Amino acid sequence: MTTLPADSAIEGRRPTMRDVAARAGVSLKTVSRVLNGESGVYVETAERVRVAARDLRFVRNESAATLKRSGQRSRSIGLVLENVANPYWAALAKAVEDVARERGFLLTTGSSGDDPAVERQLLDELCNRRVGGLLVVPSGAELGYLADEIEHGTVVVSIDRPAAGVKVDTVLLANAAGVRDGVLHLVGAGHHRIAFVGDTVRYTGSQRLAGYREALSAAGLPFDRHLVRRAHDAEHARAAARELLALDDAPTAIFAGNNLLTRGVLEALGPQRREIAVVGFDDFPFATLMEPPVTVVGQDAAELGRSGALQLFRRLEGESGPVQEIVLATTLVARGSGELTPAGRR
């Protein structure tokens, strides 16, 4: 007696556990047990089931499993952030994915563009799919609509920025402290006119601005002359930096609020890169290759993602207790651009 080809048994449609059961000569439940690694099945029976599954090229239907599973959460988690194409967020997404995979979860990522409507749509879609948990880099808008989901058992963790309107575990960076360190580093190099180019409308930007303010105040320096509040991208930063450099009392040093803005500032500086000191928030791969290499306040995107994902899974695995706020420290990485002195300029 020869084994029939897999498709001869069941025309057209995919094999189900029932088909596997029939082929193995056991009941549906036994197949379920074997395929889920439950104990209490004779090894020979289990083997027969596995052979049957392989022969039929059985692929479990996760939708059915999710539908039935108590609590009804799929083995996926969702991540909503501003834009995966930004290397910073991409690194974070990879870290989240790694943690998820260790647990047998898949990751669905959505880019909100920091648009509250898109953010909500993404979050809704993810909830529709009954994801086990949601990791969000909030755009800043109210997230109150998540309260219901949370009550129904969806775990939500906010990363990089606090979530408005819901109380959830949060992983933050020590933004203010990081900037303060960076600016004081410039003060230490002798600078008195230190500009800040940032996007201070958003949470991280405002926190970073606060750090800038703290540092200047600690150093007894005036505050508002060299401040750019609304640099949203590299273009804006470039234009803003050009304007700053054209001032009578042009700054001798510039602090850039994030990796995009650092790029814009460096573009604006051109050959002046050897005269004007620069410190940027966020490290980036080519920082060491610039002339001079760029001093940064480094924040580890991967660590932020890992930390958030770990917290999410801790909750998923049943950890209770009050809402947590985890704050990650930053590191000043001196490479050259932040150690230039104001020499040659008044």
Next chain:
Amino acid sequence: MTTLPADSAIEGRRPTMRDVAARAGVSLKTVSRVLNGESGVYVETAERVRVAARDLRFVRNESAATLKRSGQRSRSIGLVLENVANPYWAALAKAVEDVARERGFLLTTGSSGDDPAVERQLLDELCNRRVGGLLVVPSGAELGYLADEIEHGTVVVSIDRPAAGVKVDTVLLANAAGVRDGVLHLVGAGHHRIAFVGDTVRYTGSQRLAGYREALSAAGLPFDRHLVRRAHDAEHARAAARELLALDDAPTAIFAGNNLLTRGVLEALGPQRREIAVVGFDDFPFATLMEPPVTVVGQDAAELGRSGALQLFRRLEGESGPVQEIVLATTLVARGSGELTPAGRR
């Protein structure tokens, strides 16, 4: 009579369509019709249903819908690539996500690390979830195991590299032609000793190597003296470039096979960046900021992703016809590093 708070109606569990139906005083099917935008429902009935759904904060269970829906495909697509943390792949993922969102689909991305086992696991998990389609940047290993899925209606599209073992739509880059252009550009600048640093084991690397070979042969130059075949990352490239530069007949120009390798080569060059010409495959954000700015053979990752995703949805929407191979052109972007002449060096 006041409306009761949503949760008073149904304790604990999530509201289902049945709950919405009860509240709206209609049948389950009518709710389904309204929520799916089917025609043939009185506007007032539809409105009542929508109000009830809103009041109960009803969220549709996609698993149940997927389970029942004929063909059983979820409104998600999967993307398996080497590593989302690489800005190149991140840009591609974003482009895919954008196309998916236009169609109301979510994107689940997995990083295989080019490990065939991980790749297979990721692909399997995605199939378990009955995704509508699969976009793969194949690691190079046999993908024959996808044949069944494809037969069952899962659409698979291969991007950046051809899929081995299955016939699927494929979107490729004109790798060889791109490299040939870049190398001939260096020849045109007067170079006779042009090194190639690549990872020629993998598909794209081997194609690029072929372009290098073509160019040298067209220019009547010898081939094997300045060739590095196994540079997998920036570190390797750096070490390899150092060795090349230490040779008696050191190259006067280097072609780097991808963005990671370009970085490694630039690191190795250090101050020699103004003497040794460099052309890299892949554009990168900081290319214009280097000294000199880096000449590259640009390939548009976003276009690659978009193109693959569009093809996938075309198939999903029923387009039949033979398997397609789409080839995207590259563009040489001259910025300075590739225009350096061999002057000063023999």
Next chain:
DNA sequence: TTGAAAGCGCTAACAT
């Protein structure tokens, strides 16, 4: 235009 009934493929509770 609306509804009743059947069942998608699985897991959970309860037999045996």
Next chain:
DNA sequence: ATGTTAGCGCTTTCAA
């Protein structure tokens, strides 16, 4: 150790 039964929440037939 194994099987039987009853659904999960939805979509699909088919009938009213």
